[in-house]
Amino acid sequence: MHDCAPTLPPKPLILAGWAFSNDIEKKNRWEETVEWADRNGCRDLVNGIPDNEFYFVDEPTTYTVGPMGGPMYRPWDFKSKDRLSSEVLEKGMEILTVQWSEIAGEELSKITRPVAFTGNKARRLLIKADAASKPPWGGWDHLSHVESERRxxxxxxxxxxxxxxxxxxxxxxxxxxxxxxxxAFSRRKKPRG
Structure with a gap:
């Protein structure tokens, strides 16, 4: 029998540990686990995990995760965002409107169009969408349970x-x-008659 050093692998991030860890913390814990497996002759266990069971993100989060799963706003290091000028917001909407097919992609741009920035700080985007179509992430008012679709x-x-x-x-x-x-949408069928 082999004496492991350290005796136990790093504790996995499960349940609340996973939910309240950012992506960099998850990556670091995984690397600690792989290092432990290498040192203790268990690399085959790590290599046996299929690709579809790995966690993947395009842009890893680095912020402290709050109780609702998003960034934690702590009074001592939180900087409130100011509302941008009307000119900047108008320019942003113009960019979205003119370049929508490049920004949203060919398929999504056929069934959506940007309308306005809303909210006190204009950090919410309102988009009109074709109710008969479904977005790749699940629905217009919800995200899929499949992580790759949510991404x-x-x-x-x-x-x-x-x-x-x-x-x-x-x-x-x-x-x-x-x-x-x-x-509102170019693919709307014209009435017969």
Whole structure:
């Protein structure tokens, strides 16, 4: 029998430990686990984990995770964001409107269009969406239970924020077609007759 050093592997981040750890902390714990497995002749256990069981993100989070799963706003290190000028917001909306097919992608741009920045600090984007269509992340008002599908929304919001930088949105709300004015979407069928 082999004496492990240290005796036990790093504690896995499960349940609340996982929920309240940012992506960098998760990555560090995984690397500690792999290092322990290497030192103790258990690398085959790590190598046996299938790719589809790995956690993957495009942009790892580094912020302290709060009780609701998002960033924790601590009074001593939280800097409130100011509302940008009307000119900056208008320029951001112009960029979104003109470049929407590049920002949203070919398929999504056919069934959505940006409408306005809303909220006290204009950090919420309102988008009109075709109710008959479904986004790749699940639905207009919810995210899929499948993580790879949810990540499509993260990439979408990241693309929006990259386009309108230095402004950025924290939330995106979708109004479905039944609330949109006639002719809002180019793929709407014309009435017969």
């Amino acid at each position: 499509t929304f993260t990439r979408f919001r990241s693309s929006v924020n990259k386009a309108i930088s230095p402004h950025e949105v924290d939330h995106i709300d979708f109004l479905t077609e039944e609330f949109a004015e006639p002719g």
